[in-house]
Amino acid sequence: MTTSSDDRPVGLRERKKARTRAAIQNHALRLFMEQGYAATTVEQIAEAAEVSQSTFFRYFPTKEETVLHDRFDPVLIDSFLRQPADVSPIAAFRAALADVFERVNSEESELERARQQLVLTVPELRAMLIDQIVAGIEMLDDAVAERVGRGRGDVNVRAWSGAVIGVVLTTYLAAVAEGADFADLVGYVDRGLALLEDGLPL
Secondary structure, three states: OOOOOOHHHHHHHHHHHHHHHHHHHHHHHHHHHHHOOOOOOHHHHHHHHOOOHHHHHHHOOOOOHHHHOOOHHHHHHHHHHHOOOOOOHHHHHHHHHHHHHOOOOHHHHHHHHHHHHHHHHOHHHHOOHHHHHHHHHHHHHHHHHHHHOOOOOOHHHHHHHHHHHHHHHHHHHHHHHOOOOHHHHHHHHHHHHHHHHOOOOO
């Protein structure tokens, strides 16, 4: 498929925005790791990322959003939708999980683990976790509905999305409790999804 000259600048702008957003978040997470979440200011994050505070706020309305923003979610959904049509939704989700996270380098792994730890341990962030879970279910609803040809409000679609997100969350928490590293976290989640795919035998 060809791309018009009008389309190319839009694509370049979006890629530049994504890089800037990632850079700001990376610097924020590093500062949180070094000096603590509460002690880190928006001014310090902007200075480390070499952007103005007004630019910071264009990408992240609050300091909290630098932690709550999950850059992997849209990539995971994109991979999920690109999986072969003849595999089950669970198999497609497991394949997407492997596809995305096997390409995460060590620095990205460290920062993502730090981000997740902050969400779980900083009270004001943990209080917002339910909103993140709901947003994740809604995002997955749209993708599953598109993949299987059903409406987003379909109760079966919502139940499936809720089950998958529940498995992801509980297996992740189990992995954290056991001190697993980031690579192991993905394995924990995949084993939970395999159990779901088998009908949750105990």
